Amino acid sequence: MDRRTILRLGAGTLAATTLSGCKTFDFLSNPDDPARGVLLSANRLTKAAQRLLQGRDALAPTYSEADIRQPMRPNGSTDPQAADYLTLKQGGFADYRLTLGGEVATPLKLSLADLKAMPQQSQITRHDCVEGWSCIAKWQGVRLSHLLDRAGAAASARYVVLRCFDALSTGLDGPQFYYESIDLRSARHPQTLLALAMNDAPLPVANGAPLRLRVERQLGYKMAKYVKSISLVSTLSDIRGGKGGYWEDRGYEWYAGV
Amino acid sequence: MRNRVDGPTPKVIRRHGPWTRITHWMWAVCVFFLLLSGLQIFNAHPVLYIGQQSGMTQGFDNAVLRIGAEGGQGAGPAKGVTQILGHRFDTTGFLGLSGPADARQPRAFPAWATIPSSQDLATGRVVHIFFAWVLVGTLAVWAVASLVNGHLRRDILPGRRDLRGLGRDIIAHLRGPLRHGRRYSPLQKLTYFAVFFALFPLMILTGLTMSPGMDAAWPLLLDLFGGRQTARSLHFLGMVLIVAFFVVHIAMVLVAGPLNELRSIVTGRYRITGNGQATEEH
Numbered sequence: 044m045d046r047r048t049i050l051r052l053g054a055g056t057l058a059a060t061t062l063s064g065c066k067t068f069d070f071l072s073n074p075d076d077p078a079r080g081v082l083l084s085a086n087r088l089t090k091a092a093q094r095l096l097q098g099r100d101a102l103a104p105t106y107s108e109a110d111i112r113q114p115m116r117p118n119g120s121t122d123p124q125a126a127d128y129l130t131l132k133q134g135g136f137a138d139y140r141l142t143l144g145g146e147v148a149t150p151l152k153l154s155l156a157d158l159k160a161m162p163q164q165s166q167i168t169r170h171d172c173v174e175g176w177s178c179i180a181k182w183q184g185v186r187l188s189h190l191l192d193r194a195g196a197a198a199s200a201r202y203v204v205l206r207c208f209d210a211l212s213t214g215l216d217g218p219q220f221y222y223e224s225i226d227l228r229s230a231r232h233p234q235t236l237l238a239l240a241m242n243d244a245p246l247p248v249a250n251g252a253p254l255r256l257r258v259e260r261q262l263g264y265k266m267a268k269y270v271k272s273i274s275l276v277s278t279l280s281d282i283r284g285g286k287g288g289y290w291e292d293r294g295y296e297w298y299a300g301v
Numbered sequence: 302m303r304n305r306v307d308g309p310t311p312k313v314i315r316r317h318g319p320w321t322r323i324t325h326w327m328w329a330v331c332v333f334f335l336l337l338s339g340l341q342i343f344n345a346h347p348v349l350y351i352g353q354q355s356g357m358t359q360g361f362d363n364a365v366l367r368i369g370a371e372g373g374q375g376a377g378p379a380k381g382v383t384q385i386l387g388h389r390f391d392t393t394g395f396l397g398l399s400g401p402a403d404a405r406q407p408r409a410f411p412a413w414a415t416i417p418s419s420q421d422l423a424t425g426r427v428v429h430i431f432f433a434w435v436l437v438g439t440l441a442v443w444a445v446a447s448l449v450n451g452h453l454r455r456d457i458l459p460g461r462r463d464l465r466g467l468g469r470d471i472i473a474h475l476r477g478p479l480r481h482g483r484r485y486s487p488l489q490k491l492t493y494f495a496v497f498f499a500l501f502p503l504m505i506l507t508g509l510t511m512s513p514g515m516d517a518a519w520p521l522l523l524d525l526f527g528g529r530q531t532a533r534s535l536h537f538l539g540m541v542l543i544v545a546f547f548v549v550h551i552a553m554v555l556v557a558g559p560l561n562e563l564r565s566i567v568t569g570r571y572r573i574t575g576n577g578q579a580t581e582e583h
Contacts, residue, residue, distance in 0.1 A: 066417075068337075068416045069417045069418055069419070071428060072417045081431075082427050082428060083427055084431075085427075085431040085433075089434075093514040093518065096515070096519070097514060097517050097518035103513060103516065104516055104523060110353065110354070113356065169529065171511075171529065172346070173345070175345055176357065177353065177355050177529050178354050178357070179354045259513070259517075260513050261513060261514065290423075293423065294427075295422075296427070296430075300514030300515075301430060301512040
């Protein structure tokens with residue numbers, strides 16, 4: 044921490060405690076503020092510490108059928124309006140094709156039937172939203188590592204980027220489509236799934252039909268819904284805002300293990 | 302050393318070591334930022350539950366605390382409502398609905414109590430996690446320093462004599478004004494002991510339990526607290542206890558002589574009189 048940051052935080056604390064002061068620290072919301080940059084450095088520490096403690100394959104806790112006590116709470120987009128999505132939805136997603144490309148040996152193009160014919164895995168896990176709530180549900184689908192093995196990830200590939208059909212907002216250049224990214228370590232975790240079904244029924248539209256990601260050791264916003272395509276990349280910096288995800292480009296932390 | 306009897310001559314002693322003073326102010330800063338950013342984070346979903354998950358449907362309600370706004374737009378004037386274990390309280394102006402009377406905002410904790418002042422969960426989390434690390438680092442430094450310089454054994458760990466003297470100390474605190482000597486009184490020891498060995502560990506561990514990454518690393522956390530949502534509620538309760546500690550702490554400083562107390566935690570030097578509580582040991 045440099046001296047200016049310390050002085051600023053110190054002076055701010057003093058002002059805030061004496062004036063009970065509300066707006067004193069609003070500068071921290073500014074993504075370009077150097078003090079925010081200092082605070083952000085703790086996120087790297089968090090990720091390193093968690094990775095050290097949990098090891099590669101430590102499993103997220105799983106629950107019993109009796110713990111499924113309510114429908115999965117839909118959050119974020121619940122009804123995408125993109126024309127291509129609406130067409131696919133109308134056809135019961137029969138024409139849906141998941142493409143997996145980028146830095147791979149063999150790009151894949153898979154229908155839902157193709158995905159259903161692959162080895163399936165199901166798990167009852169707890170979904171933790173960044174807002175603070177949790178919800179337990181059963182997820183069934185194909186392990187992402189299975190697809191990565193089929194496609195053959197190149198040695199240069201470091202991240203898996205998921206692009207989605209849903210847009211949570213509209214910018215000057217049109218709808219801002221959801222996207223997310225995880226590193227290969229998360230992607231190859233034994234519980235990381237491309238889920239086709241939820242609570243023993245096909246994935247509902249509100250929860251991401253026809254395909255969504257499950258990364259059980261991370262927060263809800265990592266688990267992209269309405270997955271359109273997957274690509275393996277070596278860097279995130281040239282994609283959209285460069286921070287690796289829709290919410291990450293809006294100030295949320297990329298790793299999202301806390 | 303010669304006994305001082307009834308002499309009004311004040312004597313300046315060295316009350317707080319440098320590590321005690323440095324870590325004290327580190328905590329002051331940490332607790333300030335953790336509290337206000339924590340309230341910001343809470344505002345993103347101002348409901349607390351008991352168990353693994355959040356009951357959010359009609360047939361499944363495990364909420365124990367809920368802060369929200371009701372009414373408005375033709376349904377009568379809007380008001381802030383806080384519900385605790387089924388009891389409802391109108392908290393308009395502070396909780397649930399706050400801000401200037403002509404521009405009320407529906408938000409759990411008011412703008413003056415959160416960092417940043419407006420709704421900004423992402424920034425609240427950045428601030429909270431940074432200062433959580435600083436707090437843990439400070440605790441580690443304090444633990445080592447206090448072991449080495451004897452602060453822990455002398456001032457924090459309550460001994461048999463402290464427990465015996467507790468009754469008398471409570472009465473002395475109720476009577477006021479307080480006279481502090483070189484030693485911490487039994488109540489002080491017990492309070493700091495509880496903060497360092499119960500409250501801070503509770504906050505750190507319940508904080509970790511809310512992390513899906515940590516739940517995979519240390520599944521025991523969930524068993525310890527009875528689920529992620531219970532841990533979140535306990536984290537909130539711990540926050541209330543820390544605020545209560547802060548209020549009492551400041552009140553005691555005021556009662557015991559604010560300038561002298563403040564000087565001792567800044568410079569380490571503390572003025573005592575020869576009589577009264579000057580239970581010096583040499």
